[in-house]
Amino acid sequence: MSHPDNTPGLDDLDRLAICDIAALPPDMLLTLQEAALTETARIKRLRDRLEAGIAQRYGAASEAERAAQGKTSGTVRIEDAGVVVIADLPKKVTWDQERLAAMAARIAASGDDPNQYLEIAWRVPERRFTAWPEAMREGFASARSETTGKPVFRLETRDR
Template sequence: MSNRTTLADLRGMDAGQAARLPPAHLALLLEDAAALRADAKHVSDLLSDALHRRYGAIAIERRQAEGKDTGRVRFLDAGFEITADLPKRVEWDQARLAGAVEAIRGWGEDPYDYVATEIKVAESRFTAWPPKLQALFQPARTVGTGRPSYSLEQVEW
Protein backbone atom coordinates (compact mmCIF):
# COMPACT_ATOMS: atom_id res chain seq x y z
CA MET A 1 0.00 0.00 0.00
CA SER A 2 1.31 3.41 -0.97
CA ASN A 3 0.66 6.76 0.63
CA ARG A 4 1.09 8.41 -2.77
CA THR A 5 -1.77 10.72 -3.68
CA THR A 6 -3.48 9.51 -6.85
CA LEU A 7 -5.56 11.38 -9.38
CA ALA A 8 -8.58 9.56 -7.96
CA ASP A 9 -7.72 10.99 -4.53
CA LEU A 10 -7.22 14.43 -6.05
CA ARG A 11 -10.68 14.35 -7.66
CA GLY A 12 -12.17 14.17 -4.16
CA MET A 13 -10.27 17.22 -2.92
CA ASP A 14 -10.84 20.92 -3.27
CA ALA A 15 -8.02 23.27 -4.28
CA GLY A 16 -7.22 24.12 -0.65
CA GLN A 17 -6.73 20.47 0.27
CA ALA A 18 -4.65 19.86 -2.83
CA ALA A 19 -2.50 22.90 -2.03
CA ARG A 20 -1.51 21.30 1.29
CA LEU A 21 -0.10 18.19 -0.38
CA PRO A 22 3.68 17.73 -0.22
CA PRO A 23 5.57 19.02 -3.29
CA ALA A 24 6.62 15.45 -4.16
CA HIS A 25 2.95 14.45 -4.41
CA LEU A 26 2.12 17.53 -6.48
CA ALA A 27 4.99 16.76 -8.86
CA LEU A 28 3.79 13.18 -9.34
CA LEU A 29 0.22 14.38 -9.86
CA LEU A 30 1.42 16.81 -12.54
CA GLU A 31 3.17 13.93 -14.29
CA ASP A 32 0.04 11.79 -14.02
CA ALA A 33 -2.14 14.60 -15.40
CA ALA A 34 0.26 15.16 -18.31
CA ALA A 35 0.21 11.44 -19.12
CA LEU A 36 -3.59 11.45 -18.94
CA ARG A 37 -3.78 14.46 -21.31
CA ALA A 38 -1.36 12.78 -23.74
CA ASP A 39 -3.39 9.57 -23.62
CA ALA A 40 -6.67 11.45 -24.13
CA LYS A 41 -5.18 13.30 -27.12
CA HIS A 42 -3.94 10.01 -28.60
CA VAL A 43 -7.36 8.40 -28.19
CA SER A 44 -9.11 11.47 -29.58
CA ASP A 45 -6.77 11.58 -32.60
CA LEU A 46 -7.25 7.86 -33.18
CA LEU A 47 -11.06 8.21 -33.13
CA SER A 48 -10.90 11.22 -35.43
CA ASP A 49 -8.75 9.28 -37.91
CA ALA A 50 -11.05 6.27 -37.70
CA LEU A 51 -14.15 8.41 -38.36
CA HIS A 52 -12.43 10.06 -41.32
CA ARG A 53 -11.48 6.67 -42.79
CA ARG A 54 -15.00 5.41 -42.33
CA TYR A 55 -16.94 8.46 -43.49
CA GLY A 56 -14.50 10.72 -45.37
CA ALA A 57 -15.25 9.41 -48.86
CA ILE A 58 -19.01 9.51 -48.25
CA ALA A 59 -18.73 13.09 -46.98
CA ILE A 60 -16.76 14.11 -50.08
CA GLU A 61 -19.42 12.55 -52.33
CA ARG A 62 -22.22 14.31 -50.43
CA ARG A 63 -20.48 17.68 -50.61
CA GLN A 64 -19.90 17.23 -54.35
CA ALA A 65 -23.55 16.30 -54.81
CA GLU A 66 -24.51 19.50 -52.98
CA GLY A 67 -22.06 21.53 -55.07
CA LYS A 68 -19.73 22.53 -52.28
CA ASP A 69 -16.12 21.85 -51.29
CA THR A 70 -16.45 22.58 -47.59
CA GLY A 71 -19.13 22.72 -44.95
CA ARG A 72 -21.49 20.32 -43.23
CA VAL A 73 -23.25 17.32 -44.71
CA ARG A 74 -25.47 14.73 -43.06
CA PHE A 75 -26.14 11.10 -43.88
CA LEU A 76 -27.30 7.93 -42.16
CA ASP A 77 -25.36 4.85 -41.12
CA ALA A 78 -26.97 1.95 -39.22
CA GLY A 79 -29.58 4.16 -37.57
CA PHE A 80 -27.19 7.02 -36.76
CA GLU A 81 -27.23 10.42 -38.39
CA ILE A 82 -23.64 11.26 -39.21
CA THR A 83 -22.71 14.92 -39.47
CA ALA A 84 -19.45 15.49 -41.32
CA ASP A 85 -18.09 19.02 -41.14
CA LEU A 86 -15.15 20.29 -43.15
CA PRO A 87 -14.60 23.89 -42.02
CA LYS A 88 -13.38 26.48 -44.45
CA ARG A 89 -10.05 28.05 -43.44
CA VAL A 90 -9.37 31.25 -45.31
CA GLU A 91 -6.02 33.01 -45.18
CA TRP A 92 -5.33 36.39 -46.73
CA ASP A 93 -2.01 37.61 -48.08
CA GLN A 94 -1.48 40.78 -46.04
CA ALA A 95 0.71 42.56 -48.60
CA ARG A 96 -1.82 41.95 -51.38
CA LEU A 97 -4.67 43.05 -49.13
CA ALA A 98 -2.81 46.28 -48.41
CA GLY A 99 -2.49 46.79 -52.16
CA ALA A 100 -6.21 46.19 -52.64
CA VAL A 101 -7.02 48.67 -49.86
CA GLU A 102 -4.84 51.28 -51.55
CA ALA A 103 -6.55 50.58 -54.89
CA ILE A 104 -9.98 51.16 -53.32
CA ARG A 105 -8.69 54.35 -51.74
CA GLY A 106 -7.38 55.37 -55.19
CA TRP A 107 -10.89 54.94 -56.59
CA GLY A 108 -12.03 57.56 -54.10
CA GLU A 109 -13.89 55.09 -51.93
CA ASP A 110 -13.45 54.31 -48.26
CA PRO A 111 -11.74 50.90 -48.00
CA TYR A 112 -13.10 50.45 -44.47
CA ASP A 113 -16.54 50.00 -46.02
CA TYR A 114 -15.13 46.69 -47.30
CA VAL A 115 -12.39 45.55 -44.95
CA ALA A 116 -11.62 45.59 -41.25
CA THR A 117 -8.12 46.08 -40.01
CA GLU A 118 -6.47 45.23 -36.75
CA ILE A 119 -3.23 46.91 -35.84
CA LYS A 120 -0.98 44.83 -33.62
CA VAL A 121 2.21 45.68 -31.81
CA ALA A 122 4.61 42.91 -30.86
CA GLU A 123 5.38 43.21 -27.15
CA SER A 124 9.06 42.56 -27.78
CA ARG A 125 9.15 45.56 -30.10
CA PHE A 126 7.15 47.76 -27.73
CA THR A 127 9.55 47.12 -24.85
CA ALA A 128 12.52 47.93 -27.10
CA TRP A 129 11.10 51.29 -28.22
CA PRO A 130 12.41 54.58 -26.80
CA PRO A 131 10.31 56.03 -23.95
CA LYS A 132 8.81 58.80 -26.14
CA LEU A 133 7.38 56.25 -28.58
CA GLN A 134 6.18 53.98 -25.75
CA ALA A 135 4.38 56.95 -24.18
CA LEU A 136 2.56 57.61 -27.45
CA PHE A 137 1.23 54.04 -27.61
CA GLN A 138 0.74 53.44 -23.86
CA PRO A 139 -2.88 54.71 -23.71
CA ALA A 140 -3.88 52.09 -26.30
CA ARG A 141 -2.17 49.26 -24.42
CA THR A 142 -3.91 46.99 -21.90
CA VAL A 143 -1.95 44.26 -20.18
CA GLY A 144 -3.75 41.18 -18.94
CA THR A 145 -2.58 37.83 -17.73
CA GLY A 146 -3.07 34.26 -18.79
CA ARG A 147 -3.66 31.28 -16.56
CA PRO A 148 -0.75 30.74 -14.20
CA SER A 149 1.19 27.53 -14.59
CA TYR A 150 3.75 25.83 -12.41
CA SER A 151 6.20 22.98 -12.82
CA LEU A 152 7.85 20.99 -10.09
CA GLU A 153 11.18 19.30 -10.57
CA GLN A 154 13.00 17.57 -7.76
CA VAL A 155 16.52 18.83 -7.21
CA GLU A 156 19.35 17.12 -5.43
CA TRP A 157 20.69 19.01 -2.38
Template sequence: MNDLSIFPADIAEMSVSQLANLPAQQLVEVDTNLDQAIAWLKAARTKLDGALDQRFGAQGRESLRADGRDFGTSHIKADGLHVKFDLPKKVSWDQKKLKILAERIVASGEAIESYLDIKLSISEARYTKWPPALQQQFSDARTVEAGKPSFVISNNSEV
Protein backbone atom coordinates in the same frame (compact mmCIF):
# COMPACT_ATOMS: atom_id res chain seq x y z
CA MET B 1 2.04 6.43 -16.75
CA ASN B 2 3.67 5.25 -13.60
CA ASP B 3 2.08 3.75 -10.50
CA LEU B 4 -0.57 6.11 -9.23
CA SER B 5 -1.25 6.88 -5.60
CA ILE B 6 -3.86 9.49 -6.53
CA PHE B 7 -6.27 8.37 -9.21
CA PRO B 8 -8.03 10.62 -11.75
CA ALA B 9 -11.39 10.11 -10.03
CA ASP B 10 -9.81 11.30 -6.77
CA ILE B 11 -8.51 14.44 -8.46
CA ALA B 12 -11.92 15.22 -9.94
CA GLU B 13 -13.50 14.98 -6.50
CA MET B 14 -10.89 17.18 -4.80
CA SER B 15 -11.30 20.92 -4.37
CA VAL B 16 -8.65 23.36 -5.56
CA SER B 17 -7.66 23.89 -1.90
CA GLN B 18 -7.29 20.17 -1.31
CA LEU B 19 -5.07 19.86 -4.38
CA ALA B 20 -3.02 22.87 -3.30
CA ASN B 21 -2.44 21.26 0.10
CA LEU B 22 -1.20 17.91 -1.21
CA PRO B 23 2.25 16.83 -0.07
CA ALA B 24 4.93 17.99 -2.51
CA GLN B 25 5.61 14.51 -3.90
CA GLN B 26 1.92 13.89 -4.63
CA LEU B 27 1.62 17.32 -6.25
CA VAL B 28 4.50 16.43 -8.60
CA GLU B 29 2.87 13.05 -9.28
CA VAL B 30 -0.49 14.60 -10.13
CA ASP B 31 1.14 17.23 -12.38
CA THR B 32 3.29 14.67 -14.21
CA ASN B 33 0.47 12.16 -14.64
CA LEU B 34 -1.97 14.78 -15.91
CA ASP B 35 0.56 16.00 -18.49
CA GLN B 36 1.11 12.41 -19.63
CA ALA B 37 -2.63 11.74 -19.75
CA ILE B 38 -3.27 14.90 -21.79
CA ALA B 39 -0.54 13.95 -24.28
CA TRP B 40 -1.92 10.42 -24.54
CA LEU B 41 -5.49 11.68 -25.02
CA LYS B 42 -4.43 14.17 -27.72
CA ALA B 43 -2.58 11.44 -29.62
CA ALA B 44 -5.49 9.01 -29.22
CA ARG B 45 -7.99 11.67 -30.40
CA THR B 46 -5.85 12.43 -33.46
CA LYS B 47 -5.60 8.73 -34.30
CA LEU B 48 -9.35 8.12 -33.86
CA ASP B 49 -10.22 11.22 -35.91
CA GLY B 50 -8.01 9.83 -38.70
CA ALA B 51 -9.75 6.46 -38.45
CA LEU B 52 -13.21 8.09 -38.57
CA ASP B 53 -12.18 10.10 -41.63
CA GLN B 54 -10.83 6.96 -43.27
CA ARG B 55 -14.05 5.07 -42.55
CA PHE B 56 -16.72 7.75 -43.07
CA GLY B 57 -15.00 10.75 -44.69
CA ALA B 58 -15.57 9.77 -48.31
CA GLN B 59 -19.27 9.18 -47.66
CA GLY B 60 -19.56 12.50 -45.84
CA ARG B 61 -17.84 14.41 -48.64
CA GLU B 62 -19.97 12.66 -51.26
CA SER B 63 -23.10 13.55 -49.29
CA LEU B 64 -22.05 17.21 -49.29
CA ARG B 65 -21.30 17.15 -53.04
CA ALA B 66 -24.69 15.53 -53.71
CA ASP B 67 -26.24 18.61 -52.07
CA GLY B 68 -24.05 20.90 -54.20
CA ARG B 69 -21.79 21.89 -51.30
CA ASP B 70 -18.07 21.60 -50.65
CA PHE B 71 -18.29 22.40 -46.94
CA GLY B 72 -20.82 22.08 -44.15
CA THR B 73 -22.60 19.35 -42.24
CA SER B 74 -24.19 16.20 -43.58
CA HIS B 75 -25.76 13.24 -41.85
CA ILE B 76 -25.07 9.74 -43.09
CA LYS B 77 -26.16 6.32 -42.02
CA ALA B 78 -23.41 3.72 -42.16
CA ASP B 79 -22.73 0.42 -40.40
CA GLY B 80 -25.78 0.83 -38.19
CA LEU B 81 -24.61 4.26 -37.04
CA HIS B 82 -25.84 7.78 -37.54
CA VAL B 83 -22.76 9.87 -38.39
CA LYS B 84 -22.82 13.65 -38.29
CA PHE B 85 -20.07 14.70 -40.69
CA ASP B 86 -18.88 18.30 -40.42
CA LEU B 87 -16.36 19.70 -42.88
CA PRO B 88 -15.75 23.34 -41.97
CA LYS B 89 -14.55 25.95 -44.39
CA LYS B 90 -11.11 27.24 -43.48
CA VAL B 91 -10.29 30.56 -45.11
CA SER B 92 -6.92 32.32 -45.04
CA TRP B 93 -5.88 35.59 -46.65
CA ASP B 94 -2.55 36.54 -48.19
CA GLN B 95 -1.51 39.49 -46.02
CA LYS B 96 0.80 41.09 -48.58
CA LYS B 97 -1.90 41.07 -51.26
CA LEU B 98 -4.49 42.41 -48.82
CA LYS B 99 -2.14 45.27 -47.90
CA ILE B 100 -1.84 46.21 -51.59
CA LEU B 101 -5.62 46.10 -51.99
CA ALA B 102 -6.10 48.16 -48.82
CA GLU B 103 -3.73 50.81 -50.17
CA ARG B 104 -5.77 50.93 -53.40
CA ILE B 105 -9.00 51.36 -51.42
CA VAL B 106 -7.52 54.23 -49.41
CA ALA B 107 -6.05 55.84 -52.57
CA SER B 108 -9.50 55.77 -54.19
CA GLY B 109 -10.93 57.71 -51.25
CA GLU B 110 -13.06 54.87 -49.90
CA ALA B 111 -13.34 54.01 -46.21
CA ILE B 112 -11.20 50.91 -45.72
CA GLU B 113 -13.41 49.73 -42.83
CA SER B 114 -16.23 49.22 -45.35
CA TYR B 115 -14.21 46.42 -46.90
CA LEU B 116 -11.70 45.06 -44.42
CA ASP B 117 -11.58 44.22 -40.74
CA ILE B 118 -8.53 45.99 -39.41
CA LYS B 119 -6.64 44.95 -36.30
CA LEU B 120 -3.44 46.76 -35.55
CA SER B 121 -0.91 45.46 -33.07
CA ILE B 122 2.65 46.07 -32.03
CA SER B 123 4.94 43.30 -30.85
CA GLU B 124 6.12 43.86 -27.30
CA ALA B 125 9.72 43.21 -28.38
CA ARG B 126 9.49 46.04 -30.91
CA TYR B 127 7.73 48.40 -28.47
CA THR B 128 10.34 47.96 -25.74
CA LYS B 129 13.13 48.87 -28.20
CA TRP B 130 11.52 52.20 -29.11
CA PRO B 131 12.83 55.44 -27.63
CA PRO B 132 10.79 56.65 -24.62
CA ALA B 133 9.28 59.57 -26.57
CA LEU B 134 7.80 57.18 -29.13
CA GLN B 135 6.62 54.78 -26.43
CA GLN B 136 4.85 57.68 -24.72
CA GLN B 137 2.90 58.50 -27.89
CA PHE B 138 1.51 54.95 -27.95
CA SER B 139 1.10 54.41 -24.21
CA ASP B 140 -2.58 55.44 -24.09
CA ALA B 141 -3.40 52.74 -26.67
CA ARG B 142 -1.53 50.04 -24.74
CA THR B 143 -3.06 47.85 -22.04
CA VAL B 144 -0.94 45.39 -20.10
CA GLU B 145 -2.62 42.53 -18.25
CA ALA B 146 -1.30 39.39 -16.67
CA GLY B 147 -1.71 36.24 -18.72
CA LYS B 148 -2.49 32.80 -17.39
CA PRO B 149 0.33 31.60 -15.14
CA SER B 150 2.03 28.31 -15.87
CA PHE B 151 4.06 26.12 -13.57
CA VAL B 152 6.67 23.43 -14.01
CA ILE B 153 7.27 21.48 -10.84
CA SER B 154 9.77 18.77 -10.05
CA ASN B 155 11.53 17.29 -7.06
CA ASN B 156 14.55 19.24 -5.80
CA SER B 157 16.77 16.30 -6.70
CA GLU B 158 15.73 16.62 -10.37
CA VAL B 159 16.79 20.28 -10.71
Protein backbone atom coordinates in the same frame (compact mmCIF):
# COMPACT_ATOMS: atom_id res chain seq x y z
CA MET C 1 -7.40 4.98 -6.06
CA SER C 2 -4.86 5.52 -3.30
CA HIS C 3 -1.40 4.12 -3.63
CA PRO C 4 -0.07 1.48 -1.24
CA ASP C 5 1.67 4.09 0.92
CA ASN C 6 -1.73 5.82 1.38
CA THR C 7 -0.84 8.78 -0.83
CA PRO C 8 -3.62 10.04 -3.09
CA GLY C 9 -3.69 9.17 -6.77
CA LEU C 10 -5.38 10.94 -9.67
CA ASP C 11 -8.68 9.16 -9.00
CA ASP C 12 -8.72 10.60 -5.46
CA LEU C 13 -8.61 14.23 -6.59
CA ASP C 14 -12.38 14.39 -7.17
CA ARG C 15 -13.11 13.68 -3.52
CA LEU C 16 -10.46 16.02 -2.10
CA ALA C 17 -11.20 19.67 -1.40
CA ILE C 18 -8.98 22.12 -3.29
CA CYS C 19 -7.48 23.24 0.04
CA ASP C 20 -6.56 19.60 0.78
CA ILE C 21 -4.87 19.29 -2.61
CA ALA C 22 -3.03 22.56 -1.99
CA ALA C 23 -1.82 21.20 1.38
CA LEU C 24 -0.17 18.12 -0.16
CA PRO C 25 3.62 18.00 -0.01
CA PRO C 26 5.40 19.42 -3.08
CA ASP C 27 6.83 16.07 -4.16
CA MET C 28 3.32 14.59 -4.12
CA LEU C 29 1.98 17.52 -6.16
CA LEU C 30 4.81 16.94 -8.63
CA THR C 31 3.97 13.23 -8.88
CA LEU C 32 0.26 13.95 -9.39
CA GLN C 33 0.96 16.62 -11.99
CA GLU C 34 3.26 14.28 -13.93
CA ALA C 35 0.63 11.51 -13.74
CA ALA C 36 -2.06 13.91 -15.00
CA LEU C 37 0.14 15.04 -17.91
CA THR C 38 0.90 11.42 -18.82
CA GLU C 39 -2.80 10.51 -18.68
CA THR C 40 -3.74 13.57 -20.74
CA ALA C 41 -1.20 12.60 -23.42
CA ARG C 42 -2.52 9.02 -23.41
CA ILE C 43 -6.13 10.16 -23.80
CA LYS C 44 -5.14 12.56 -26.60
CA ARG C 45 -3.35 9.72 -28.40
CA LEU C 46 -6.40 7.48 -28.05
CA ARG C 47 -8.76 10.21 -29.22
CA ASP C 48 -6.53 10.98 -32.21
CA ARG C 49 -6.59 7.28 -33.18
CA LEU C 50 -10.35 7.12 -32.77
CA GLU C 51 -10.86 10.28 -34.86
CA ALA C 52 -8.54 8.88 -37.56
CA GLY C 53 -10.60 5.68 -37.67
CA ILE C 54 -13.84 7.65 -37.94
CA ALA C 55 -12.33 9.81 -40.70
CA GLN C 56 -11.19 6.70 -42.58
CA ARG C 57 -14.62 5.13 -42.29
CA TYR C 58 -16.70 8.18 -43.25
CA GLY C 59 -14.29 10.40 -45.22
CA ALA C 60 -15.16 9.16 -48.70
CA ALA C 61 -18.90 9.08 -48.02
CA SER C 62 -18.90 12.61 -46.62
CA GLU C 63 -16.86 13.89 -49.59
CA ALA C 64 -19.30 12.20 -51.98
CA GLU C 65 -22.26 13.76 -50.17
CA ARG C 66 -20.57 17.16 -50.20
CA ALA C 67 -19.92 16.81 -53.96
CA ALA C 68 -23.54 15.72 -54.53
CA GLN C 69 -24.64 18.92 -52.80
CA GLY C 70 -22.21 21.01 -54.87
CA LYS C 71 -20.19 21.97 -51.81
CA THR C 72 -16.41 22.15 -51.38
CA SER C 73 -16.65 22.73 -47.63
CA GLY C 74 -19.22 22.89 -44.87
CA THR C 75 -21.39 20.37 -43.06
CA VAL C 76 -23.09 17.30 -44.49
CA ARG C 77 -25.03 14.53 -42.81
CA ILE C 78 -24.84 10.88 -43.71
CA GLU C 79 -26.41 7.91 -41.99
CA ASP C 80 -24.84 4.57 -41.11
CA ALA C 81 -26.98 1.87 -39.46
CA GLY C 82 -29.16 4.39 -37.63
CA VAL C 83 -26.25 6.62 -36.59
CA VAL C 84 -26.21 10.10 -38.09
CA VAL C 85 -22.70 11.22 -38.95
CA ILE C 86 -22.30 14.98 -39.13
CA ALA C 87 -19.18 15.69 -41.15
CA ASP C 88 -17.88 19.23 -41.13
CA LEU C 89 -15.12 20.48 -43.38
CA PRO C 90 -14.56 24.05 -42.23
CA LYS C 91 -13.65 26.71 -44.72
CA LYS C 92 -10.45 28.55 -43.89
CA VAL C 93 -9.95 31.82 -45.67
CA THR C 94 -6.70 33.76 -45.58
CA TRP C 95 -6.00 37.09 -47.20
CA ASP C 96 -2.73 38.39 -48.60
CA GLN C 97 -2.07 41.39 -46.35
CA GLU C 98 0.15 43.23 -48.84
CA ARG C 99 -2.43 42.94 -51.61
CA LEU C 100 -5.19 44.09 -49.26
CA ALA C 101 -3.09 47.10 -48.23
CA ALA C 102 -2.62 47.95 -51.92
CA MET C 103 -6.37 47.60 -52.49
CA ALA C 104 -7.08 49.88 -49.52
CA ALA C 105 -4.69 52.48 -50.96
CA ARG C 106 -6.41 52.28 -54.37
CA ILE C 107 -9.84 52.63 -52.80
CA ALA C 108 -8.69 55.65 -50.77
CA ALA C 109 -7.02 57.19 -53.87
CA SER C 110 -10.31 56.92 -55.77
CA GLY C 111 -11.96 58.97 -53.02
CA ASP C 112 -13.84 56.09 -51.40
CA ASP C 113 -13.54 54.88 -47.81
CA PRO C 114 -11.62 51.57 -47.51
CA ASN C 115 -13.38 50.90 -44.18
CA GLN C 116 -16.59 50.27 -46.13
CA TYR C 117 -14.92 47.24 -47.73
CA LEU C 118 -12.18 46.13 -45.36
CA GLU C 119 -11.71 45.53 -41.67
CA ILE C 120 -8.32 46.87 -40.77
CA ALA C 121 -6.64 45.65 -37.60
CA TRP C 122 -3.41 47.12 -36.33
CA ARG C 123 -1.13 45.19 -33.99
CA VAL C 124 2.28 45.76 -32.50
CA PRO C 125 4.27 42.62 -31.67
CA GLU C 126 5.24 42.78 -27.98
CA ARG C 127 8.90 42.02 -28.73
CA ARG C 128 9.07 44.94 -31.11
CA PHE C 129 7.32 47.25 -28.62
CA THR C 130 9.71 46.41 -25.78
CA ALA C 131 12.73 46.94 -28.08
CA TRP C 132 11.68 50.47 -29.06
CA PRO C 133 13.29 53.54 -27.51
CA GLU C 134 11.44 54.89 -24.47
CA ALA C 135 10.09 57.95 -26.35
CA MET C 136 8.55 55.73 -29.03
CA ARG C 137 6.98 53.42 -26.41
CA GLU C 138 5.51 56.43 -24.58
CA GLY C 139 3.78 57.55 -27.78
CA PHE C 140 2.09 54.16 -28.17
CA ALA C 141 1.44 53.44 -24.48
CA SER C 142 -2.08 54.88 -24.44
CA ALA C 143 -3.11 52.51 -27.27
CA ARG C 144 -1.79 49.45 -25.43
CA SER C 145 -3.57 47.42 -22.77
CA GLU C 146 -2.37 44.33 -21.01
CA THR C 147 -4.35 41.51 -19.42
CA THR C 148 -3.34 38.21 -17.92
CA GLY C 149 -4.52 34.69 -18.57
CA LYS C 150 -5.08 31.74 -16.28
CA PRO C 151 -1.99 30.99 -14.19
CA VAL C 152 -0.12 27.80 -15.03
CA PHE C 153 2.22 26.07 -12.63
CA ARG C 154 4.76 23.51 -13.79
CA LEU C 155 6.52 21.48 -11.13
CA GLU C 156 9.90 19.85 -11.56
CA THR C 157 12.49 18.27 -9.35
CA ARG C 158 15.53 20.38 -8.55
CA ASP C 159 17.87 18.25 -10.69
CA ARG C 160 16.00 18.83 -13.98
